[in-house]
Amino acid sequence: KQSDTFEYNYDETYRPIYHFSPPYGWMNDPNGMVYKDGEYHLFYQYNPYGTRWGNMHWGHAVSKNLRKWEHLPVALFPDALGTIFSGSAVIDKNNTGGFGKDALIAIYTSAGKNQTQSIAYSLDNGRTFTTYNQNPVLTDSNIVDFRDPKVFWHDASAQWIMSLATSQTITFYGSKNLKEWNKLSEFGEGIGSHGGVWECPDLFPLTYDGKTKWVLFVSINPGGPNGGSATQYFIGDFNGKTFTPDTMNYPLWLDYGRDNYAGVTWSDIPATDGRRLFIGWMNNWDYANNTPTENFCSAMTLPRELKLAHNGEHLVVSSIPVKEINELRRENQRFDNQKIEKSYTFDKLLKDNVGAYEMEFVVKPQGATAFEFKLFNQNNEQMRFIFDLKNKTLAVDRSKSGKLDFSDNFAQTVINAPLPTKNSYKIRLFVDKNSTEIFVNDGEVVQTNTMFPTAAYNSLSFDNEQGIISVENINVYNLK
Ligand code: FRU
Numbered sequence: 001k002q003s004d005t006f007e008y009n010y011d012e013t014y015r016p017i018y019h020f021s022p023p024y025g026w027m028n029d030p031n032g033m034v035y036k037d038g039e040y041h042l043f044y045q046y047n048p049y050g051t052r053w054g055n056m057h058w059g060h061a062v063s064k065n066l067r068k069w070e071h072l073p074v075a076l077f078p079d080a081l082g083t084i085f086s087g088s089a090v091i092d093k094n095n096t097g098g099f100g101k102d103a104l105i106a107i108y109t110s111a112g113k114n115q116t117q118s119i120a121y122s123l124d125n126g127r128t129f130t131t132y133n134q135n136p137v138l139t140d141s142n143i144v145d146f147r148d149p150k151v152f153w154h155d156a157s158a159q160w161i162m163s164l165a166t167s168q169t170i171t172f173y174g175s176k177n178l179k180e181w182n183k184l185s186e187f188g189e190g191i192g193s194h195g196g197v198w199e200c201p202d203l204f205p206l207t208y209d210g211k212t213k214w215v216l217f218v219s220i221n222p223g224g225p226n227g228g229s230a231t232q233y234f235i236g237d238f239n240g241k242t243f244t245p246d247t248m249n250y251p252l253w254l255d256y257g258r259d260n261y262a263g264v265t266w267s268d269i270p271a272t273d274g275r276r277l278f279i280g281w282m283n284n285w286d287y288a289n290n291t292p293t294e295n296f297c298s299a300m301t302l303p304r305e306l307k308l309a310h311n312g313e314h315l316v317v318s319s320i321p322v323k324e325i326n327e328l329r330r331e332n333q334r335f336d337n338q339k340i341e342k343s344y345t346f347d348k349l350l351k352d353n354v355g356a357y358e359m360e361f362v363v364k365p366q367g368a369t370a371f372e373f374k375l376f377n378q379n380n381e382q383m384r385f386i387f388d389l390k391n392k393t394l395a396v397d398r399s400k401s402g403k404l405d406f407s408d409n410f411a412q413t414v415i416n417a418p419l420p421t422k423n424s425y426k427i428r429l430f431v432d433k434n435s436t437e438i439f440v441n442d443g444e445v446v447q448t449n450t451m452f453p454t455a456a457y458n459s460l461s462f463d464n465e466q467g468i469i470s471v472e473n474i475n476v477y478n479l480k
């Protein structure tokens with residue numbers, strides 16, 4: 001059944017409240033995110049026939065504010081060239097492709113006998129698409145993993161640039177018309193993580209200290225820092241032909257949690273806005289096909305704004321939820337500042353807690369070399385967040401977080417992220433039924449991890465073995 005006609009159960013236990021999830025069926029990578037005429041488009045890898053991977057289509061939704069999403073009918077269907085794998089979309093402002101001024105053009109992988117790149121255009125803001133009659137537009141029968149085209153218009157070299165995942169490298173192609181592509185260069189040999197296949201690249205500029213740097217995202221599966229799939233990145237320069245990485249200690253990871261994969265950024269955000277906006281798939285190939293949701297599978301991360309930041313040691317790509325998300329805040333519980341010696345518990349975070357809320361607070365470890373806090377429920381289920389300042393790690397422990405038995409790969413003891421030493425940690429933690437997203441110090445350290453508790457976590461306790469920690473500006477908001 002197609003998603004727009006399906007009578008779906010929106011109230012099932014692990015259906016997120018404020019994260020995007022498909023009405024029915026399986027979802028993986030976000031695709032073709034593009035902004036046009038006041039709408040943020042979100043297409044996505046979609047199986048409309050079941051809750052497991054297969055039969056890939058592009059599902060479609062739009063939003064005016066990155067908070068509420070309107071489900072639209074399936075945008076792209078499998079055809080003679082294959083099923084529809086990941087890709088991107090652009091607005092062809094100058095009609096370089098000849099499909100029409102301001103055509104919305106999707107560039108995607110046709111997954112048939114070989115993986116090839118195809119295009120389709122829409123003249124009605126993504127409501128209907130026509131596939132180009134000369135597809136595919138890019139082939140290479142020597143490479144099995146040849147996919148996930150991400151395209152942007154590069155002003156300086158006056159051409160479209162495509163980043164394409166080509167097995168264990170990213171190959172860049174150039175085109176004047178989106179139809180004919182020629183190879184520019186290849187990046188990735190001997191640098192970064194190569195524990196698995198390279199997928200879903202994205203090349204885009206960000207500024208730091210008034211200087212433009214180019215960032216290259218490469219998703220990799222498996223080989224992530226905590227197992228399974230994850231997104232690594234490189235920072236460097238791009239001259240219209242070649243990407244040259246800065247000397248850094250690669251790999252760097254966008255999100256050290258287990259559940260943020262295949263994310264890329266929106267195209268055609270107006271210059272007056274100027275933000276670089278991102279969304280990722282909130283799951284992991286290690287267990288995605290086993291997760292215990294019923295009528296649907298998977299949600300996206302919150303839409304996030306990416307920036308370059310200096311974490312005291314080196315440049316990083318930071319990410320925080322877009323500011324639009326603040327408008328989801330409903331009832332607010334404010335708690336008094338606490339100086340904590342050993343432990344302290346906030347028994348009841350919210351009066352009505354369905355498991356969809358945001359918490360923010362600042363922790364000042366005044367001499368303590370470690371502290372942790374945990375969210376928990378009456379069934380002894382818990383999510384632990386452990387700040388080890390001596391070993392410079394933020395660990396998330398979901399080994400007692402709720403349902404675990406659906407996959408052997410789900411409950412590992414700790415999920416680690418590097419944590420620079422600071423006098424103060426500003427923490428924002430988003431909980432939405434089956435997910436946690438923690439942002440430390442404006443997104444310099446991020447972890448996204450799913451969980452399947454049998455009741456909402458409505459208590460929070462802090463623990464620190466020695467020393468005193470001060471916890472300040474504690475706010476909890478119901479989000480809706
Ligand atoms: C990443 C990925 C892509 C591919 C798509 C297929 O999760 O493997 O490389 O295009 O999923 O659904």
